[in-house]
Each structure stands twice: as C-alpha cells, then as structure tokens.
Amino acid sequence: MLHDTSTLAVAIFAGFVAAVLALSFWLGRKKQSAAAYYAAHGEVHWFVNGIAFAGDYLSAASFLGICGMIAFSGYDGFLYSIGFLAGWIVALFVIAEPIKALGRFTFADALDAKFNSRGIKMAVAISTLVVSVFYLIPQMVGAGSLITPLLGLPHAAGVILVGVAVTLIVVTAGMVSTTWVQFIKGSLLVLFCGVLTALILGRGLQVNAGRPGTENLAPQVRTVRPDGTVLVDGKPQSRDHDLRPVGTIARLPDRFAGKTATGPLRPLEYLAALEDSTIITWSARRHADAEGTHVTYSPVERKGADLLKPGGYFKGLNSGTLAGRLDFASLMLALFCGTASLPHILIRYYTVKDGAAARKSTVVGIAAIGVFYVLTLYLGLGAMTSGALDPTDTNMAAPLLAKSFSTTLFAVISAIAFTTVLGTVSGLIMAGSGAVAHDLVENVCGVRMTDHEKVRCGKIAAMGLGIVAMALGILFKNFNVSFLVGWAFNIAASANLPALVMLLFWPRTTKQGIIAAVTVGMVASLGWILLSADTFEKVYGLAREAAPMPFSQPGLVTIPLGFLVLIVVSLLTPPPAARPGNAG
Amino acid sequence: MTDENAATKSRLGLALFWIYVLLYGGFMGLVLVRPDLLSWRPFGGVNLAIAAGMGLIAAALVLAVVYMVARAGR
Numbered sequence: 015m016l017h018d019t020s021t022l023a024v025a026i027f028a029g030f031v032a033a034v035l036a037l038s039f040w041l042g043r044k045k046q047s048a049a050a051y052y053a054a055h056g057e058v059h060w061f062v063n064g065i066a067f068a069g070d071y072l073s074a075a076s077f078l079g080i081c082g083m084i085a086f087s088g089y090d091g092f093l094y095s096i097g098f099l100a101g102w103i104v105a106l107f108v109i110a111e112p113i114k115a116l117g118r119f120t121f122a123d124a125l126d127a128k129f130n131s132r133g134i135k136m137a138v139a140i141s142t143l144v145v146s147v148f149y150l151i152p153q154m155v156g157a158g159s160l161i162t163p164l165l166g167l168p169h170a171a172g173v174i175l176v177g178v179a180v181t182l183i184v185v186t187a188g189m190v191s192t193t194w195v196q197f198i199k200g201s202l203l204v205l206f207c208g209v210l211t212a213l214i215l216g217r218g219l220q221v222n223a224g225r226p227g228t229e230n231l232a233p234q235v236r237t238v239r240p241d242g243t244v245l246v247d248g249k250p251q252s253r254d255h256d257l258r259p260v261g262t263i264a265r266l267p268d269r270f271a272g273k274t275a276t277g278p279l280r281p282l283e284y285l286a287a288l289e290d291s292t293i294i295t296w297s298a299r300r301h302a303d304a305e306g307t308h309v310t311y312s313p314v315e316r317k318g319a320d321l322l323k324p325g326g327y328f329k330g331l332n333s334g335t336l337a338g339r340l341d342f343a344s345l346m347l348a349l350f351c352g353t354a355s356l357p358h359i360l361i362r363y364y365t366v367k368d369g370a371a372a373r374k375s376t377v378v379g380i381a382a383i384g385v386f387y388v389l390t391l392y393l394g395l396g397a398m399t400s401g402a403l404d405p406t407d408t409n410m411a412a413p414l415l416a417k418s419f420s421t422t423l424f425a426v427i428s429a430i431a432f433t434t435v436l437g438t439v440s441g442l443i444m445a446g447s448g449a450v451a452h453d454l455v456e457n458v459c460g461v462r463m464t465d466h467e468k469v470r471c472g473k474i475a476a477m478g479l480g481i482v483a484m485a486l487g488i489l490f491k492n493f494n495v496s497f498l499v500g501w502a503f504n505i506a507a508s509a510n511l512p513a514l515v516m517l518l519f520w521p522r523t524t525k526q527g528i529i530a531a532v533t534v535g536m537v538a539s540l541g542w543i544l545l546s547a548d549t550f551e552k553v554y555g556l557a558r559e560a561a562p563m564p565f566s567q568p569g570l571v572t573i574p575l576g577f578l579v580l581i582v583v584s585l586l587t588p589p590p591a592a593r594p595g596n597a598g
Numbered sequence: 599m600t601d602e603n604a605a606t607k608s609r610l611g612l613a614l615f616w617i618y619v620l621l622y623g624g625f626m627g628l629v630l631v632r633p634d635l636l637s638w639r640p641f642g643g644v645n646l647a648i649a650a651g652m653g654l655i656a657a658a659l660v661l662a663v664v665y666m667v668a669r670a671g672r
Binding site: 089100108287289290331342346350370384 | 611622630665
C-alpha cells in the first residue's frame with residue numbers, strides 16, 4: 015500500500031532528535047573521564063536506570079514486530095513477549111549483582127575478574143562484537159524500511175539519519191547521554207502505548223470497522239513486474255487505485271446480537287468479547303510467471319477463540335512433528351537465557367552505584383517492560399480488528415492502528431517508532447565501543463593510555479562502529495532481517511551464559527574452560543544458524559529441505575554444549591590457584 | 599562471596615529463580631504437549647493462554663519485588 019506521509023510526523027521526529035542532541039552536547043560540554051564515558055560515573059539514579067533498561071531493551075522489533083505478529087497471526091506474538099520478559103528473571107536473580115560487583119566497564123571485565131587472562135578478554139570482546147553487530151543490522155535496516163512509509167524519505171536517508179544521530183549521542187557524552195536518550199524513549203513508548211490501549215478499549219469492537227456499508231471481501235492481487243512497477247488487481251498502483259486496508263470483525267458475540275459495535279469495554283471484557291467474535295484475517299499466497307511476481311491476498315473468516323491460542327505463527331506447534339516443537343522450545347530457551355547475556359543490557363549495570371541500586375533498577379525495568387508487553391497485546395489485537403491494516407507490511411500495524419484514530423496520533427506514533435531505534439542503537443554502539451577500545455585495544459593489545467586517551471579511543475571506536483552500522487544498514491536493505499534478533503539472542507545465550515553462570519557457581523572453573531566455552535558456544539550457534547532451514551530459505555534462497563540442521567533455533571543444543579565444553583575443558587586443565595576468601 | 603549473609607541472600611535469589619523456571623517451563627510444556635488445555639476459559643471468558651501469559655508477566659514482577667524487599671530488609 016502507498017502511505018500518506020505526514021509533515022507533522024517529520025516535525026515531531028526532527029524536534030525529538032534536535033532536543034536529544036542538544037541534551038547530549040550539554041551533557042558532554044565538560045572534559046570527561048573514562049569512568050564517565052563508559053559507565054556514567056556509576057551515578058545514574060536507579061529509577062532512571064530502570065526506565066533506561068526498557069528504552070535500551072525495547073527495540074523496533076519489540077514494538078512494531080510484536081504488534082504486527084499479533085495483528086496478523088494472533089496469540090503467538092505474545093509468546094515472544096513472555097519469553098523476552100522472562101529473561102529479566104535470570105538477569106535479576108543470577109547475573110545482576112555479580113556483574114556489578116566484578117566488573118567496571120564491560121562484560122569482559124566481569125568474566126575476567128578472577129583470572130586476568132588476555133585470552134578471556136579477547137574471546138569475550140569478540141563475542142560482544144558479534145552479538146552487537148547481529149543486533150545492530152535489524153535495527154538499522156528497520157530504520158531504513160520504516161522511514162519511507164512513516165516520514166516519506168528514501169531507505170538510505172533513514173539509515174544515515176539514525177547512524178549520524180546515534181554516533182553524535184554516543185560521542186558527545188558516552189553513557190551519560192545514552193542513558194538519558196533511553197530514559198526518554200522508554201517513557202514515551204510506554205506512555206503512548208497506554209494512550210493507544212485506552213483508545214482501543216474506548217472504541218470497543220466494531221463490525222466492518224473503518225468502512226461504511228458492506229465490506230468488499232473480494233481477493234486482492236498485487237503484482238510486481240520485472241521492471242519494478244506495481245499492479246493492483248491488474249491496473250497500475252496509484253493513490254486512487256490501491257490495495258484496500260484489511261482486518262475486520264464479521265460478527266460480534268451473541269450478546270451483542272443486532273448491534274454493529276460493542277461500545278467501550280473493560281480490559282478483560284475486551285479479550286472475552288474478541289474470543290466470541292468472528293474475525294476476518296487475510297492470507298497471502300505467492301506465485302510467479304512471465305508477467306511478474308503475484309501475491310494474492312484472500313479473506314479468511316476465523317473464530318476469535320482460534321486466533322487467541324498458540325500456533326498461528328509457530329506452525330511447527332500444529333505440525334505434529336518433533337522438529338517443529340523442538341524449534342519452538344529452543345527459541346523460548348534462547349529468549350529466557352539470552353536477555354541476561356546481551357552486552358548492551360549488561361553494561362547498564364555499571365551505571366548505578368551498588369548492588370541495591372542494580373536490584374531496584376531491574377525491578378523498575380521489569381515493571382515497565384511487563385506493562386509494555388501487556389499493552390502491545392491490546393495494540394496487536396486492536397490493529398487486527400481496526401480495518402486499517404496494510405496486508406503487505408506487518409511492521410505498519412501499530413502506526414496504522416494509530417491512524418484509525420487520528421492523523422495526529424499517527425504522526426506521534428510514527429515519530430516514536432522511529433526514535434525507538436535511537437535508544438537501542440546507542441546502547442549497542444556503547445557496548446561495541448567498550449569491547450573495541452577498553453577490551454581489545456587497552457587490555458588485549460596492552461596499549462597504555464592516559465584516562466583522556468581512553469575516552470578518545472572509545473569515541474573513535476564508537477564512530478567506527480557507527481559507520482559500520484550505516485554501511486550494513488544500506489547493504490542489507492532487501493534482506494528479511496527480523497529474525498536476526500533471534501540469532502543475537504541465541505548467540506548471546508550460547509556464548510556468554512555458560513561461562514558467566516559457571517564462573518559464579520563452580521569454583522573449579524578454569525580460564526581455559528571459559529575461553530573454550532565462549533568460543534565453542536559462539537561458533538557452534540553461529541554455524542548452526544548458517545546451516546539451518548530458515549537461513550537456507552530466507553537468506554540463500556535455497557530449499558528448506560536442503561539444510562542439514564534438524565531445526566532452525568540452535569539454543570536447545572548449543573547452550574548445554576557451552577556448559578559441557580566448559581566442564582570438560584576445566585577438568586582437563588589445572589585448577590585455578592586457591593585463593594584465601596575463595597573457599598565459600 | 600565469602601560473606602555468610604551474601605550466601606543466604608543469593609540462596610533466596612536462586613530459590614525465586616527456580617520457582618520462575620517451574621512456572622515458565624510449565625507453561626511452555628503446556629504449549630508443547632497439551633495446547634488444547636489453553637483454550638479452556640475459566641477466567642470471565644478469558645482463555646488460559648492469555649491468562650497464563652499475563653500471569654507469568656505479573657509473577658515476574660511479584661518475585662522481583664519480593665526479592666528487592668527481602669534484600670533491603672536485612
């Protein structure tokens with residue numbers, strides 16, 4: 015579908031970026047120490063850090079991706095939410111305080127605290143970079159693909175805009191400005207999702223929402239011809255001849271018989287009424303011939319109760335095959351274990367003053383993120399029945415839902431969706447800059463630097479990463495990259511979690527064990543992903559059946575493998591020298 | 599981690615962690631093995647799939663608050 019772009023959205027976004035950059039320059043006006051650049055002096059208030067966790071963690075994938083998945087496939091998007099949130103339990107109960115107590119600036123600091131080994135620093139710095147880059151690509155490509163429908167600019171403009179803004183944010187005041195950007199973004203995101211949810215409940219459910227008269231339920235065909243032009247139902251696409259927006263209710267529950275709208279509903283009433291309604295979703299079927307590639311969108315009448323149970327997106331759950339179920343179990347394990355192994359999340363623990371503040375900020379983060387995920391369930395279901403969905407683009411579900419209320423709200427949500435990218439990308443660039451400058455240059459290569467030089471080195475690394483991020487965002491333009499976030503979770507969980515957990519709970523852990531576990535976890539999970547059916551189909555364009563791996567998500571195998579490698583290698587190498595105070 | 603108090607504290611954290619593992623694992627087990635049960639609607643018309651999902655989110659927050667308060671109380 016062609017989307018009207020609003021100048022108001024551009025103005026709101028420009029205003030936000032200008033305000034954030036002004037704040038960054040103001041925060042960065044004084045000469046900085048390395049402790050300020052990497053960890054904001056450890057003086058961030060726990061509440062601010064808690065909301066900044068939400069701003070760091072809730073990426074465009076969380077906001078637009080989950081809303082879209084729920085709007086198109088029903089319940090399964092909520093399973094992602096449940097897994098994403100559960101990971102914070104690992105962070106709070108197992109990881110937070112040791113990370114805070116052991117480390118100073120980076121994840122490698124914490125893992126290496128006991129051994130002071132260059133090998134550990136190098137392995138962990140590389141795994142930090144790999145995870146951060148896998149997480150960066152979908153963010154940058156997302157920025158590019160969102161900017162066209164939201165703000166009316168070309169793909170590269172979105173990528174460069176985000177890249178330059180984020181690099182400036184990080185380079186001016188490092189972790190201090192990154193924290194405030196994430197705090198502002200996290201607050202706005204939760205607040206406006208709350209506003210949208212209130213509007214959804216106020217509107218209730220409507221038959222044939224957004225369209226007067228009887229809805230035209232004929233299938234729609236979108237054709238892309240070899241020369242790149244687009245046809246809709248055989249005629250060239252234009253403002254006057256475009257795909258019709260989709261997603262409506264065909265019948266309300268019996269107790270609303272004879273009515274076309276329920277009126278305002280309470281939160282649980284809304285869900286119950288939706289379960290008893292009949293909803294029209296749209297399926298897509300693709301075929302190609304000499305004329306071009308055709309996608310036919312056809313209406314499918316479905317019971318609300320069927321849309322609100324698992325299996326709409328994770329087809330493997332219904333297939334009855336073991337591989338399909340293992341794939342799902344593996345993803346849920348990776349989400350659970352991955353959060354607490356993501357470097358850009360872990361470094362936020364260095365910005366608060368002590369263990370108590372680390373705990374309190376995690377609780378605030380869990381509250382904000384938990385509320386957000388409950389709200390996105392309503393946003394997704396609201397979009398599903400709003401009559402405003404673009405059948406070709408799941409990412410547009412949340413902004414188009416906002417548009418079904420008012421164009422002003424569309425502008426605000428579009429601008430917020432776009433700024434969402436800023437908060438997460440700045441966290442990732444910060445984590446990568448620490449891995450390059452603090453871990454690799456300073457600690458592995460042993461370059462001696464004054465405090466001032468350390469800051470400069472970090473800033474140069476951040477600029478370099480910003481440029482790499484922009485290049486990747488443009489290079490991967492036509493890739494379907496949404497699943498890269500899942501990869502990042504799998505690699506983080508496989509490479510980092512076993513080492514971290516065993517270091518904390520098994521005194522016999524040796525430095526060789528840690529190096530081996532991080533390396534094997536990273537290589538095995540990455541290798542598995544590159545040989546999986548999903549990658550064969552979506553990246554290489556090969557047949558799914560040709561892939562050698564039995565299922566696509568590696569975590570179920572590679573996380574235990576990391577633990578196993580660590581135990582075996584540790585037992586084969588001499589135990590670490592016993593130190594007084596290490597006995598308990 | 600030589601401090602005896604710290605050891606008790608981390609035991610509490612681990613106990614709460616395992617409670618959540620049971621809840622999360624139990625729910626995912628249900629999704630994998632008995633998905634038919636998730637269509638059951640005991641909660642004012644809301645099905646078990648949604649109620650349990652929201653319950654898991656609420657449980658994470660409750661356990662986190664319990665942990666924070668218990669640690670601050672000592």
